[in-house]
Amino acid sequence: MKQHDPAERLVVLTGAGISRESGLETFRDAGGLWNRHDIADVCTPQGFRRDPMLVSRFYNERRAELAHAEPNAAHRALATLEQAARDGRWNGELLIVTQNIDDLHERAGSRDVVHMHGELRRVRCLSCGATPEWLGDCLPDTPCPACHRPTLRPDIVWFGEVPLHMERIAAALAACDRFVTIGTSGTVYPAAGFVAEVRDHADTLDINLEAPATPTLFDRTLVGPATRMVPRWVADILGS
Numbered sequence: 238m239k240q241h242d243p244a245e246r247l248v249v250l251t252g253a254g255i256s257r258e259s260g261l262e263t264f265r266d267a268g269g270l271w272n273r274h275d276i277a278d279v280c281t282p283q284g285f286r287r288d289p290m291l292v293s294r295f296y297n298e299r300r301a302e303l304a305h306a307e308p309n310a311a312h313r314a315l316a317t318l319e320q321a322a323r324d325g326r327w328n329g330e331l332l333i334v335t336q337n338i339d340d341l342h343e344r345a346g347s348r349d350v351v352h353m354h355g356e357l358r359r360v361r362c363l364s365c366g367a368t369p370e371w372l373g374d375c376l377p378d379t380p381c382p383a384c385h386r387p388t389l390r391p392d393i394v395w396f397g398e399v400p401l402h403m404e405r406i407a408a409a410l411a412a413c414d415r416f417v418t419i420g421t422s423g424t425v426y427p428a429a430g431f432v433a434e435v436r437d438h439a440d441t442l443d444i445n446l447e448a449p450a451t452p453t454l455f456d457r458t459l460v461g462p463a464t465r466m467v468p469r470w471v472a473d474i475l476g477s
């Protein structure tokens with residue numbers, strides 16, 4: 238009986254940089270969102286309580302951008318890798334943990350995606366907990382489709398709130414053989430701490446437009462645009 242080699246367990250952490258070439262803005266690059274918006278106003282629960290209309294407008298602008306965005310070659314390359322695992326063309330398992338709130342991974346075909354900062358395409362009702370699709374310009378007085386109370390908020394994790402799916406993420410990090418970050422500045426915790434958590438048991442790679450601030454954190458780095466570097470990296474894995 239041939240003993241199958243255990244599948245390689247790969248965790249990929251993505252940030253705003255993977256969606257930059259799809260036309261979505263990053264946060265901390267030159268011209269990024271946090272150069273034009275105050276995090277305290279649009280990305281905290283206090284900001285939402287203070288001015289829900291301002292926050293709704295900020296996220297409605299993000300949704301309008303997303304409506305015109307398409308997955309790019311980097312998103313598609315990761316979907317190809319996941320499909321290769323399903324087809325048996327790659328003896329591996331891929332989990333995408335994304336800090337992004339866009340749905341470009343899913344629209345590229347990826348299925349195993351964990352959004353630790355929530356998702357732009359849904360809202361959450363503070364009264365009944367429902368998380369309906371965010372259809373049309375959702376404003377503070379939009380009634381919840383489930384309980385009809387005007388208590389909807391973006392289903393997004395703001396600063397000071399607890400990221401989502403952390404138990405699943407911690408289990409995947411503890412078990413992974415390889416950890417790859419794509420398009421993230423590595424400045425926001427807990428995601429920024431993941432590489433330190435896995436360094437003792439996993440190979441680590443950073444793919445970014447710029448060299449990482451602390452290159453020693455990663456075993457390897459690939460510097461260049463995600464749409465060029467990620468397809469090449471996936472092709473190397475698949476031997477194609």
Ligand code: APR
Pocket residue numbers: 251252253254255257258263264265266269336337354419420421422423424425444445446447461462463464
């Ligand atoms: N290809 C690869 N990397 C890119 C590209 C590109 N085309 N363009 C930009 N980058 C890199 C930048 O060099 C930077 O390191 O993407 C990173 C974007 O960093 P941030 O703007 O800080 O975005 P991110 O790391 O995702 O932010 C983390 O902070 O504000 C919160 O919740 C928000 O999820 C976000 C979190």
